[in-house]
Amino acid sequence: MGSIPFYAKRFVSGSNFEEAFNIVEKLNQKKISVTLDVLGENIKEKNQALKFTEEYDLLLKRIAEQKLDSYVSVKLTMLGLDIDHEFCFENLCKILKTADQFNCRVALDMEGTDYTERTLAMYERAAKDFSSPEIVLQAYLHRTENDINRVIAANGKLRLCKGAYKEPVEKALQKMPQIVENYKKLIQKLLVDGKRVCIASHDDEIIDFCMQFIEKNNIPKDRYEFQMLYGMREKTWSRIREKGHNMTIYVPYGEDWQAYYSRRLTERKENVFFVLKNLFKS
Numbered sequence: 001m002g003s004i005p006f007y008a009k010r011f012v013s014g015s016n017f018e019e020a021f022n023i024v025e026k027l028n029q030k031k032i033s034v035t036l037d038v039l040g041e042n043i044k045e046k047n048q049a050l051k052f053t054e055e056y057d058l059l060l061k062r063i064a065e066q067k068l069d070s071y072v073s074v075k076l077t078m079l080g081l082d083i084d085h086e087f088c089f090e091n092l093c094k095i096l097k098t099a100d101q102f103n104c105r106v107a108l109d110m111e112g113t114d115y116t117e118r119t120l121a122m123y124e125r126a127a128k129d130f131s132s133p134e135i136v137l138q139a140y141l142h143r144t145e146n147d148i149n150r151v152i153a154a155n156g157k158l159r160l161c162k163g164a165y166k167e168p169v170e171k172a173l174q175k176m177p178q179i180v181e182n183y184k185k186l187i188q189k190l191l192v193d194g195k196r197v198c199i200a201s202h203d204d205e206i207i208d209f210c211m212q213f214i215e216k217n218n219i220p221k222d223r224y225e226f227q228m229l230y231g232m233r234e235k236t237w238s239r240i241r242e243k244g245h246n247m248t249i250y251v252p253y254g255e256d257w258q259a260y261y262s263r264r265l266t267e268r269k270e271n272v273f274f275v276l277k278n279l280f281k282s
Contacts, residue, residue: 004255011231012039013253017059020253023230024068032237032247033225034070035107036063039254040078046087049080053091057098064102071105073136073250076119089122099132105157107198110136112165113172120147127154134196138163139183140172148186156195159227160187162203184209191219198248200227207240214245221246 004012013023017036024034038056043049056074063070072095079091092108099106108123110116123135134157137144141163151158162179163172173179183206190197191213199210207226214224225246228237241247 011229011252013230013251015253015255017055017062017253020251021062021066021068023251024070027249027251028069030238030241032069032241032249034068034249034251035073035105035227036070037073037109037250037252038078039252040256041075041111042077042082043080044082046080046083049078049083049087049091052078053094056095060095060098060102060104063104071107072099073107073109075109075111076122077111077115081115081118081122085118085122089125092122092126093130096126096130096132100130104132105134106132107159108133108135110138110161113141113167116141116143116147120150124150124154127157131155134158134198136161136200138165138172139186140179141167142171142173144182145186148189152190152193152195156193158190158194158196159198159200160190161200180205188213191224192217195223197224198227199224200250202228202232202236207236211243211245 004015013020017038020036024036027034036059038052038059040052043052056072059072063072074092074095076088076092079095080088096106098104108119110119120135123133126133133155135151136159137147137151139160139162141147148158160183162183173182180203183201183203187197187199187206187210191210199206201207201210210226213219221244225248226240227248227250230249230251237247237249
């Protein structure tokens with residue numbers, strides 16, 4: 001597929017991990033952590049899924065070798081969830097075994113609602129044998145409040161985002177003010193009862209709310225981190241870090257960039273407004 005086109009480079013760090021590591025090192029110098037994501041999803045061939053499994057295994061080893069302040073995020077459909085559940089779980093276990101060896105975290109990215117239950121069940125299963133897995137839940141889904149209880153009962157490690165996929169009204173909140181209010185409701189429970197919580201948001205209302213809640217309730221700094229996407233609001237990253245909060249940037253790389261890029265822009269009309277608004281905010 002070649003190199004990343006200029007219009008996608010704002011959001012995608014490079015086509016390989018060497019290019020991505022350059023970004024990681026620059027962010028680490030600013031005392032900002034990174035979660036690296038290898039781009040790819042909905043893999044249909046076993047050999048492709050095995051190839052991505054090997055890439056994640058190597059990525060974790062390279063992060064440890066270079067002593068980078070980074071962990072990884074992975075979509076289960078990249079590891080073969082569309083092919084066979086047990087095959088996917090075997091691939092995930094290989095990654096988690098390496099991650100546990102090097103004391104590195106592995107976030108299971110959440111995809112559309114066709115995968116929510118399967119992803120959550122696989123996370124719960126993996127959390128029984130490995131310390132590294134955590135999961136992403138989406139605040140706009142009606143089911144998320146109950147899912148949070150399942151995560152807390154497993155290992156309590158979770159990233160909460162608003163949700164980027166287009167979902168029907170019976171499955172998800174549709175209005176942004178409702179989504180923001182639900183996010184604030186859910187994040188309070190996570191900050192109090194969760195073991196490790198990633199506050200994944202570019203929304204100033206959510207960020208300010210969380211900062212006030214953290215201060216008021218004396219939430220230990222090792223229990224949470226703020227998280228934003230690579231290419232969005234760099235000055236805000238620095239301000240959050242300067243206030244003493246842990247800050248992590250989600251940094252994707254890889255040649256299969258189209259699906260990720262299009263979700264930033266086209267799948268939901270709110271994404272277009274989100275990108276345009278945040279491109280001009282610091």
